[in-house]
Amino acid sequence: MSFPPLNPADESFAARLPAGVLRPVEPRYLEERRGLFRGQAGLLAAPRDVEEVAAILRAANEARVGVVPYGGGTGLVGGQVSPDGPAPLVLSLERMTAIRGVYPAENVIVAEAGAVLADVQAAAEAAERLFPLSLGAEGSCRIGGNLSTNAGGVNVLRYGNTRELTLGLEAVLPDGSVWHGLKRLRKDNTGYDLRGLMIGAEGTLGVITAASLRLFPRPARTGAALVVVESPAAALDLLALAGARIGPGVSAFELISGQGMRFLAETGCAARAPLDPIPDWAVLIDLGLGPVDDPQAALAALYEEAEAAGLVSGGVIAQSEAQRAGLWAMREQIPEANKRIGAISSHDISLPLSAIPDFIPAARSAVTRLGAFRINAFGHLGDGNLHFNVFPPEGRARDAYGPELRERVATAIYDVVAGFGGSFSAEHGVGRLKVDDLERYGDPARLAAMRAIKAALDPNGIMNPGAVLRRADS
Amino acid sequence: MSFPPLNPADESFAARLPAGVLRPVEPRYLEERRGLFRGQAGLLAAPRDVEEVAAILRAANEARVGVVPYGGGTGLVGGQVSPDGPAPLVLSLERMTAIRGVYPAENVIVAEAGAVLADVQAAAEAAERLFPLSLGAEGSCRIGGNLSTNAGGVNVLRYGNTRELTLGLEAVLPDGSVWHGLKRLRKDNTGYDLRGLMIGAEGTLGVITAASLRLFPRPARTGAALVVVESPAAALDLLALAGARIGPGVSAFELISGQGMRFLAETGCAARAPLDPIPDWAVLIDLGLGPVDDPQAALAALYEEAEAAGLVSGGVIAQSEAQRAGLWAMREQIPEANKRIGAISSHDISLPLSAIPDFIPAARSAVTRLGAFRINAFGHLGDGNLHFNVFPPEGRARDAYGPELRERVATAIYDVVAGFGGSFSAEHGVGRLKVDDLERYGDPARLAAMRAIKAALDPNGIMNPGAVLRRADS
Known part of the structure; x- marks a missing residue:
């Protein structure tokens, strides 16, 4: 899995590609949103059909040229940019949109x-x-x-x-x-x-x-509610109750932290949580039901039962599609607010559902031992998937914190995650950002199997070199 | 991937296994339900925990002894019995039942x-x-x-x-x-x-x-109906209507043929379809709903709308859990009735849903060109999965038909399946029965990838040799 000196700029390689697919790679293909990696200048191929993709890979495989597939460039773990090693060919699928x-x-x-x-x-x-x-x-x-x-x-x-x-x-x-x-x-x-x-x-x-x-x-009727819960444990009880009462009609169940709602205000985002005062925890529940069901009634009945059980204390049920959209806009602007505050480190983790109530304080303690930070823990609670993001205290900027601290914060959090049987990457993947984490936390037998599969299907190591698995020569 | 003369009866191999796991293999582990394959006598290992399984595979891998994993023995494609090659070790998980x-x-x-x-x-x-x-x-x-x-x-x-x-x-x-x-x-x-x-x-x-x-x-309330449809096309329209009206509450949607219902009577099975006369086609719909929903009302409303659209003409809605169980018993006895009639060949196939109305007559024609047969096409219509089984005409026994005919029938059906973009094995797997079919109908690039993965993870070819992929030495 080593690279001979050939690279995409090599003319003999370029000559073997289909006509009209190659161009210099524009800077935007070399950047990623969080600025953690920067790709190398070189060439980009934009094939028009599967046969052109095949011709490109055949040529790259023969010439031992690395190929980095590129979609929309929105990945958060650096899977789409190759900052080191021989300059690869960026393969953009942007012309195959049918x-x-x-x-x-x-x-x-x-x-x-x-x-x-x-x-x-x-x-x-x-x-x-x-x-x-x-x-x-x-x-x-x-x-x-x-x-x-x-x-x-x-x-x-x-x-x-x-x-x-x-x-x-x-x-x-x-x-x-x-x-x-x-x-x-x-x-x-x-x-x-x-x-x-x-x-x-x-x-x-x-x-x-x-x-x-x-x-x-398409669900015939939809509804949403934002309800105040005392704790993540209460949110999980509410999730179980919603499952028992509404079943598969529950399409989303998002945990929102007081910190996240305060960030929306602090950063001047247009969307706000319609809750006053801002509680420590809230849940956004979304329903998609059949034509004879009434989502507002279902949410009201759920709320009533949950209130009687001491699980919820206030909140709003959207009375219109516009109000539902407003609740979702608030949820979807939290990442933007996070970005404006500037996270020291962001963690897309998952846990066994029942571990979450203990995990959150344990991870908070582990982080607090490293300094005074603000934490925004939120996300897809129904899937056990939290975005656990660590921010400077008010008045300080992320630039004051170096990569060593970021590394220590990440390790502290992932150690707690591993202790609870969780995952250090729930939905964002491994990319290049988490190759070390995969080696540290991954099961050794599974890692060996992954390496064997990679070597079997890509013996020359041309496909997205350095993503997921470390390059053999690095 | 070749086998040296060592086999499980070899004492040096046996000596390397955990104490108390080995015994001679009883005949029942060497049979499979349809009698298409018979395994070879030899040894059986029944480990008590994962460490013993690991020790067995380590020893087998070093000694190049084939290992055939064995569950309940109910597979229908011979995956659990090895009729040829060096006698393998049968590895039964029967003691790991926790x-x-x-x-x-x-x-x-x-x-x-x-x-x-x-x-x-x-x-x-x-x-x-x-x-x-x-x-x-x-x-x-x-x-x-x-x-x-x-x-x-x-x-x-x-x-x-x-x-x-x-x-x-x-x-x-x-x-x-x-x-x-x-x-x-x-x-x-x-x-x-x-x-x-x-x-x-x-x-x-x-x-x-x-x-x-x-x-x-658990769905709080369940219901079922057996309704008469004119054709598989009408059944598919009914499925779409049920999806639109009842959504994820539809837990099963089974197509039942008149031939299958007549087989129940012909073979003296206790269960019967409560329909008179027996129609050409019927559908068993099963619902699992929430506590405030009424499955009988939902099925009645669905029936009414479907009748107005000309999709259904008669049938029964179960009025109790016992009646629902009776409908399911009828459905579940069809394979027993098939067995008593004695199929010349049985085919577990899947198709794109919208291809099914054209597939059934096309496959019937292809089979009819080979002789006069009875066909029972039934199964999980909601998944596009049909069991398409071919039987002798009344008064003749399956023994009158040889393996060459069986092969020709299978090929005729699978060719039609492939023409419609279907699969020659929807849910039963490949086992040893369909290795040839996989080579004939499988995508070559995918097959090459499968072989590369097999060689990478099991370089000595010890795991279930001859199942799914042909043995390298055969």
Whole structure:
């Protein structure tokens, strides 16, 4: 897995690529949102179809040129930028954006990897169906990136992660062979789950070029409530009660911290939580029900029962779709508020649900031992997925804190996560940011199996070198 | 991947196994239900814990002894019996039957691979939860076998296949290393999906020893109806209508053919369809709803709307849990009736939902060109999964038909399946029965990737040799 001196700028390599796909890589492809990595200048290839992707990988594999697949560039762990090693070829799927087919009777859509997530959602809606993957970056992330990172988002509780939403794939393997696997089948037990393996591999095992994805009936009636809970433990009891009373109609269950709501005000974000005073904890519950159900009544009944059980104390039930959208806007602006405050470090973690009430104070203590910080713990509680982000105290800026402290904070948090049987990356992936963490916290037998699979499918190590697994030569 | 002369009867091999695990293999471990394969006499190992499984695989890997993992023995494609090649060691998980933990607040259960499916269901029920995997063999199949074959069953429509029900695994890899992956997390994006890869690998990549599995709230109220439909096309329209009106409350949607209902009477099965006259097609719909919903009213409203649309013409709505159980008993006895009639060949296939109306007559024509047969096409229509079984005409026995005809019938059907973008194995797996079919119908790039993964994880080819992938030396 070593790189000979050839690189994408090498003319003999460029000459073997399909005409019209190469161009110099513009700076925006080399940046990532948090500024943790910066990619190297070089060349970008933007193929128009799967055959061109195949030709590019074949040439790259022969020339031992690294290839970094690029979707919408919204990843948060540096999977899309290669800061070191020989300069790779950036492979952007931006010209493969077609919706190849919508099959409402089957609840299936087939989309090319470059399609923007919001466009896939819109194509489903035009057919009176729901594609439930939904996350903050949906206006710019591409479905190929969602697939490669097994994206989560706000509707996992009800509909699953991207892997569970995918029926089939078309993908190019590192040797340039094309797997034509765009089946539209709910059941297909004919050998190893290559679909599941490519999803979440972050471009290290090949390039996904298209996918057949599950659609759902659109819930006929929707509703939302923002309710005050005393603690994360009470929020979990409320989740269980909602499951028992409303069942699969609960489409999202988001924990929101007082710190997060205060950040919205502090940073001048337009959205605010309609709660006064700001409580320590709140939960945003979203429902999607059938045509004969009344979401407001269901939420009111849930609230009443939860109040009698001492789980909730106040809050609002959206009385209109506009009010529901307002609650979601508040939830979705919290990452923007976080960004304006400036986190010292951000952690996308998951835990067994019942561990969360003990985890939060334990992690807070571990961080507090390193200094006085503000913590915003929020996220997809229904999935056991918290975003546990650490900020300077009021009046100090993140620039005052160096990378060593960031490292110590991360290790302190991940050690607590590991102690509770959790994961140091719930939905963002490993990328380049968490390669060390995977080595530290990953199961050794599983890591060995991952390395064996990588070596078997990509013996020359051309695919997204240095992401997920350390490069053999580094 | 070749076998030296060592085999499990070899004393030096036996001496390296944990004390008390070995015994001669009894005949029942060498038979499979349809009598298509017969295993070879030899030794059986029944380990008591994961460390013993690890010691066995380590010894087998060093001695190049084949290992055939054995669950409940109910598989239908010969994955559990090795009829040729050097006699393997049968590895039965029958002593690892513990429910290691039930976590109602998390909706998780952790079970060892040898636990019988019905016992896992019962442990969930004792905690007022539902483990939704349900299939005919649930009283004797073991969860490890369900995992290794990614079992489907009647509730896939609502809850997914076994893979979707699994959060984490403990497994022993072919070199004897143990992957401790019993996480109880809904989201964990830390590298390749080894969980999904081991599930459905049919014991060819290692041995699953335990799993953490998803539980669900038990539906508060259930209901079922058996309704007459004119055609599979009408059944699909009814499925879409049920999805729009009742949403995720539809837990099963089974197509039943007139031929199947007549087989019940012809073979003297106790269960009968409460329909007179027996129609060409019927659908069994099952609902699981919340506490404030009325399943009988929902089914009546659905029926009324479907009748107005010309989709249904008669049928029954169960008025009690006993009547619901009676409808299900009828459905579940159809395989027994099939067995008594004696199929020439049985086919577990899946299709894109919208292809089914055209597929059934096309496959019927293809079979009819080979002779006069009776066809029972039935199964999990909601998942696009049909059991398409071919029987002799009345008065003739299956013994009159040889294996060449069986082969021609299978090929005729699978060619039609492939033409419609379907699968030759929806839920039963590949085993040894369908190795040729996988080579014929499988995507070449995917097959190459599967072989590379097999060689990488099991370089000595000890795990379930000859299942899924042909042995290198055969």
